[in-house]
Amino acid sequence: MKLSQSFFYTLRENAKDEDSISSNLLVRAGMIKKTSNGIYMIMPMGKKVLAKIENIIREEMDAKGAQELLMPALIPEDVYVQSGRRDAFGSNMFSLNDRYMKRYVLGPTHEELFAVAASMNGKSYKDYPYNLYQIQTKYRDETRPRYGLIRVREFIMKDAYTFDIDEKGLDVAYQKMYDAYCRIFDRLGLEYKIVKADTGAMGGLLSEEYQAISSIGEDTIVGCEGCDFSSNLEITEVIDTTEESQEKEKEMHLMETPNAKTIEEVAAFFGKEANDFVKTLIYNVDGKIVAFCIPGDRELNETKVLKLLGANEMELASFEDVEKVTHAKVGFAGPIGIDCPVYLDRQVLHKKNFIVGANKTDHHIENVNIKDFDYVKAADLCQVKEGNVCPVCGKKLTFQHGIEVGNLFKLGTKYSTSMNLLYTDANNQLQPVWMGSYGIGLERCMAAVVEQHNDASGIIWPAEIAPFKLAIVPVSAKDEQQVSIANALYEYCQSKKYDVLLDDRNERPGVKFKDMELIGIPYRITVGRGIQNGNVEFVTRANGEKTEISLEDIKARIDAIYAK
Amino acid sequence: MKLSQSFFYTLRENAKDEDSISSNLLVRAGMIKKTSNGIYMIMPMGKKVLAKIENIIREEMDAKGAQELLMPALIPEDVYVQSGRRDAFGSNMFSLNDRYMKRYVLGPTHEELFAVAASMNGKSYKDYPYNLYQIQTKYRDETRPRYGLIRVREFIMKDAYTFDIDEKGLDVAYQKMYDAYCRIFDRLGLEYKIVKADTGAMGGLLSEEYQAISSIGEDTIVGCEGCDFSSNLEITEVIDTTEESQEKEKEMHLMETPNAKTIEEVAAFFGKEANDFVKTLIYNVDGKIVAFCIPGDRELNETKVLKLLGANEMELASFEDVEKVTHAKVGFAGPIGIDCPVYLDRQVLHKKNFIVGANKTDHHIENVNIKDFDYVKAADLCQVKEGNVCPVCGKKLTFQHGIEVGNLFKLGTKYSTSMNLLYTDANNQLQPVWMGSYGIGLERCMAAVVEQHNDASGIIWPAEIAPFKLAIVPVSAKDEQQVSIANALYEYCQSKKYDVLLDDRNERPGVKFKDMELIGIPYRITVGRGIQNGNVEFVTRANGEKTEISLEDIKARIDAIYAK
Known part of the structure; x- marks a missing residue:
């Protein structure tokens, strides 16, 4: 992409109404723009990142044999009444009437409709198992939207649902998603912990969360200095170490x-x-x-x-x-x-x-x-405290903060029973299907990556999800030699179908460098005076490392970036 | 994809609550499922088609330098009040209150928000032109949803908006989109006409529609037997050929x-x-x-x-x-x-x-x-009639019915004025930006293709958007030789990354052939008794042509299919 001919902007000033590093940097980088409380536009530069995150998720889901479909967001309220969740969601669910005064909600999660969809295929135990997913927009009327893309009211979610004939099948399906999620979050470059969590409004047998470690995380992740215990604060047991008092009971x-x-x-x-x-x-x-x-x-x-x-x-x-x-x-x-x-x-x-x-x-x-x-x-009604006793090994508990970027639920038969998703077993008896549910919030992932990968100059995108892996910057748009070499390198990348940014704007070099740093392009080739000696400068965003590379060697260096 | 291990179903019976060929076939093919009036799930087999349509659109938009972004669907009602369109949309727009009783609507089209987004970049005339688009879910509370995916209340739209400093620029941008649309609809395999149309609630200087020819089309396309006049019935002028009566005026x-x-x-x-x-x-x-x-x-x-x-x-x-x-x-x-x-x-x-x-x-x-x-x-207040005089050449007008699959609007400065999208010209004067708006309904395209491409056995997808180009069908799942050759061909396709379907279900051959025809796979390789002579059968869905092809030649035939 040639910047001079593109829609592109950055902001010099910090955003006044943002309360996190990631939202401030994403707004300043021209990647997102708030439209109302907890609702954002994803601007072109941000959309490129989001699309890469989406592709990673899709690849890893497909690799596990999951099949993609697409549900509507506008869902008759009855559907949630039938499953018994209308009240559990309460005013967190947006609701509305259509022109005929029929009651609808905007789906906050889709267990119910997936159970309906699944019933189209699975009449017999032989039809199972399968895994259906979508990458689709969800709505939650949060009491207090905050931290930019981290707690929003409209967002894209990858939600997958597995369907099995028994608990053993569910365990296998669940483990596949567990593995897929590890691959996804690894590829996104996130530092995360997998913790046991509350099943909450979702219900079911087990829930685990993928928590991206971050000081602004709203979840407290409880770990242990002695073992690999890992759990959300919400459900961590307080081990009762109180000794029986030997005092004599006195008079009130x-x-x-x-x-x-x-x-x-x-x-x-x-x-x-x-x-x-x-x-x-x-x-x-x-x-x-x-x-x-x-x-x-x-x-x-x-x-x-x-x-x-x-x-x-x-x-x-x-x-x-x-x-x-x-x-x-x-x-x-x-x-x-x-x-x-x-x-x-x-x-x-x-x-x-x-x-x-x-x-x-x-x-x-x-x-x-x-x-x-x-x-x-x-x-056990109390919150555990840092330093309390680990329920597993008895050593001291440690606390970290995390952003919940994904979760896994073993739902069991809760939704299949309420939504009437039954199969006929080998003895011709009707049985409820065993379901699992697995979510990833896309925008939240994007924000969590920024929370973990930034410095004073801006965002530092991991290469796999950067809007562009490489920026080519001629120092002076008026220097014919610089422009011509920058263009040649750009053409080379184009011919190889490398997604590259050419900053051919007629701006001061400082402005261009600052912009490329703010938007977090992992690698930059600066075409400056060095070309008189046949060199360009190769800059790595993450560590600021600058090396002179000759024009002969630079293409190999470019190929190496894109080979990853 | 191996069918035996997948979520897959078809329905033998016609859908009872569908009123068009396309919706009946798409429901029966397991591609869509109605969830409520005018709202559908896109099932896995349908999602593959929709994704291919989406990719074609994205490729052609990107080829014209358009940049993708993503807008929310949940928009403060104020935004449409500011542009003066709240009343124009009336009850066609879904509206709701959030938990704090702030008024929102579900966006039916996004001229307003794109004008807001555009203002982030374009302060000076030098920043123009640009073209921004999204592929995003729209909501319209239709009085009478009908014809399956053709008139729905929730659907995906590609909506693009161009921004120029003057009418000349807009003309250029408009022509680019005109060309892109022709390429898109050609690639979708649609027979269509481009007709002048009413600018309606959108306003502006000019509107043209891409109408897919179909007997169930709700639009009447007026053509001419003598020239290439083409116009929507809604706006076709009635040429007043009434001769002045020579009668004497009588008494009432x-x-x-x-x-x-x-x-x-x-x-x-x-x-x-x-x-x-x-x-x-x-x-x-x-x-x-x-x-x-x-x-x-x-x-x-x-x-x-x-x-x-x-x-x-x-x-x-x-x-x-x-x-x-x-x-x-x-x-x-x-x-x-x-x-x-x-x-x-x-x-x-x-x-x-x-x-x-x-x-x-x-x-x-x-x-x-x-x-x-x-x-x-x-x-001029009347509807033109077939056989009336052509406003251009004076010959007779002809009628056809069409499904509006795309539209182009020269908006002019209507929205930039109301939404305050101004630029500074070369003389440092503030000027309103010239906008264009360009839409394509994705599900409607999918339905229009089916209306045009079907027969008594089912859908006949054009190869470029078929869920799979090729199905490999062993006649008997119990014949080891057939299964092994079918598997070998399947592996060959997998190794080449060809998106292929293997119907390895333990079903009668008639059931498998009927399913492949119903879901409209363009090419089928049947592995049957012919393999004893080293042959498989190659079937073309569109014309029913069957040829015996030797195992030596079949891979070249497969390569030829995917080379297109």
């Missing part, structure tokens, strides 16, 4: 604690530590008010709570609701005499003589013990 | 015409011809009631009316509204004393002593003349 004692509401304030008041307290958190869980009692130095893990209660959504209860169930001002909730069900973190079971809120304004109770109140159930 | 005369409402009934009553009448049609045009007087033997052309009145939508007025402006029952409307504006077809100007409705129930008026009533304007 109501204490006035004026102006002390937070754990810190109350601890200061009593002269105690945070873990001498049991804090009571009151939530609205799918419309019902529920209290959770956990050690004072821990955080509640909402994923664990939702799973335990079989619920879809939870948020902190309103002040009104808190005052209703505690009969006190906010800040003094406790398990004794509260007017709602109480769930207990299992670590509390080992505690004795702890302090809780009194359900009375400006009061706490000392020396409380398990026998002093009722609770529905005790379970 | 009110006549009771009981039970005679239609032109035919009234003509029978008066013993006259339909063209002795001037009929008065009453419409609701953008909410206002308007009457149109046209010759009794003509039909009103709504496109011409909308253009004349600068209106967006029109429909026949309700009975209530008709009775309100005529003060009579429906069926007796006339221009004399009617309570709404009257527009006249210009042919009426030459008529004398005609018959009109009396605006009085069961009455008409004879001997009416132009001087007897008021009208706003006389213009």
Whole structure:
């Protein structure tokens, strides 16, 4: 591509409304442009990258025998009602009426329609297995879109679904996708970890995530200093290492604690530590008010709570609701005499003589013990902390942040049952099909690569997904010799069908170099004064290395770049 | 692809809810499946065809220097309000609220956003021209989706937009797209005509359509037996050949015409011809009631009316509204004393002593003349008829039906003005950019090809877009020699990266042949008993021709197929 004759721009200034390195660089490189909150145009230079990512994914999917199809995004709402997911998605799903007031949604993921599609082929066990996928636009009405392409409301997803007659078949299909994903993310140049994760609204038997390591990652990846344990914070078990207290249970004692509401304030008041307290958190869980009692130095893990209660959504209860169930001002909730069900973190079971809120304004109770109140159930409800004990080897847990770029789900028979995808087995009995579901967010991959591959000058694309592997830059557009040699090299690349960029703009060399660095072209040939000695300069973006290469040798160097 | 290990199905029965040959065949061939009214899944076998169509389009666009990008489908409604098109699209545009009640639409076409994108590059006249395009999903809430993929509510469109500094530049850009489209539709194997068309809601200076000839085409293409005139019926001028009547104007005369409402009934009553009448049609045009007087033997052309009145939508007025402006029952409307504006077809100007409705129930008026009533304007308001006079050469017009598969619009400065896409000219003055817009509907192309290329056995894909060019079919999956030779030929194709289908299913040969014919594979190699003499059978789908070819020669034949 000749830059002088192309649509091309870069921005010198940082983007004012972007909150991540990748989004700022992609906007400045003229690769994306925001159209509204969480929605972007992919501009020509960005589209070239996205197309390369798409091709890598397609190649690796096809290599595993997956077959591509294409689903609509506009789906009758009934479809999600039938599978029972309409409520689980809630307002995360865009919904609309058509002109005849029929209800539609914009598909956030396509398990249901793929089950319908699959039913066209698979009547008998002999028709299985197969793997169907699409590369298609998804819609999710995120509460808080952010980090540019990382959390958006419209994006392209590769979603694949496998269909097998039993769990063993699903295991094989799942492993194939696991391997394909490793190849895909390796080729994208991502540093990633594969972690066990929550099955969430998707349901099913197992979920694993591919997490691109990044400080802005919204997921916390739990690892271990002693073994290869790897898990999403959301589901990591807190190993209960609390020793049974040998204290004698004392008598409860109501204490006035004026102006002390937070754990810190109350601890200061009593002269105690945070873990001498049991804090009571009151939530609205799918419309019902529920209290959770956990050690004072821990955080509640909402994923664990939702799973335990079989619920879809939870948020902190309103002040009104808190005052209703505690009969006190906010800040003094406790398990004794509260007017709602109480769930207990299992670590509390080992505690004795702890302090809780009194359900009375400006009061706490000392020396409380398990026998002093009722609770529905005790379970693992808390967030694990860095340095906690590894559930596998007992050594210390470590934390990293990750961007979820892909996931794998062993769905089992959940969707085949609800969508009536059945096959006839060898004994002529109807059986539900075993499904798996596998997703990759394309724009998110693009952003994650930029988060991992950049420097002060801009993006550093891995060669396989760079918009162009090579840029040829004549230093002066007015120097006939430079222009003619740059053109000759360009023609050479064209003749070999190498996707190359010729920066033939009439701009100062600094502007051209800066642009090529900002948009992250991996290799640059600068045609400058050196040609008087028969040399051009070969620059590697990743390490800034510059070498003089003679005109005789440069074509071999170019061939080497494109041979990879 | 080995069929035995693939997701593949065909249907023996005709589809019950499909109203065209193409949709029935595509459904039966397992290429598409309806999910709701006017919305389809593209199944794996269909996706292969669609991908080939997409590649042809991309190649031809890239060859003209167009640059690909990708726009979102979810667009703030404001964008269309700014351009003034929100009302023009009306309920044809899907609209919705996001979770924060911000108003969005699903893009039916993207002139507005491309103008926004273009503004990122083009500040100076030196930055032009350029051509940007995308291959992206569009949404239109059609009143009556029909004919399978021909009139759908969600579909993929290649939409391109050109940006130039003046009309001359636009002419050049337009011609490039004209040429690219001819190449695209030629490669798709479509028989088509290029016709002048209405600029409609799009606006602009000129529009041409690529119409694939088909009896189910919803557009009437007007041609001429004498010259190469070609135009959409919607905009074809009715040449006014009415001779000035030499009759003397007579006195008006009110006549009771009981039970005679239609032109035919009234003509029978008066013993006259339909063209002795001037009929008065009453419409609701953008909410206002308007009457149109046209010759009794003509039909009103709504496109011409909308253009004349600068209106967006029109429909026949309700009975209530008709009775309100005529003060009579429906069926007796006339221009004399009617309570709404009257527009006249210009042919009426030459008529004398005609018959009109009396605006009085069961009455008409004879001997009416132009001087007897008021009208706003006389213009060409009628539909042209087959056999009418050609506006260019005066010979007879001919009619064909067409499916609009592509269109070209010279938009001029309409969108650049409304969306503020300006450039600085050589004199440092701000000027609006000249835009063109160019669309191709991908699924519609696919359907149009099937409408033109089919027979009683199924689809006959042109080789360049067939899902596979060649199918290899061993007659018996149990005959070791047949299977081994079929496999060897399949391996040969695989080694050459030829996209080939091996029908290795354990099915009767009739079933396999029928399936290959239904899905329209252009060439088939049947490996049957002939191999005992060293021969396979080579079958050409289009003409049913069968030839025995020796195993020595067959590879050369295969190479020849893929060389094209």
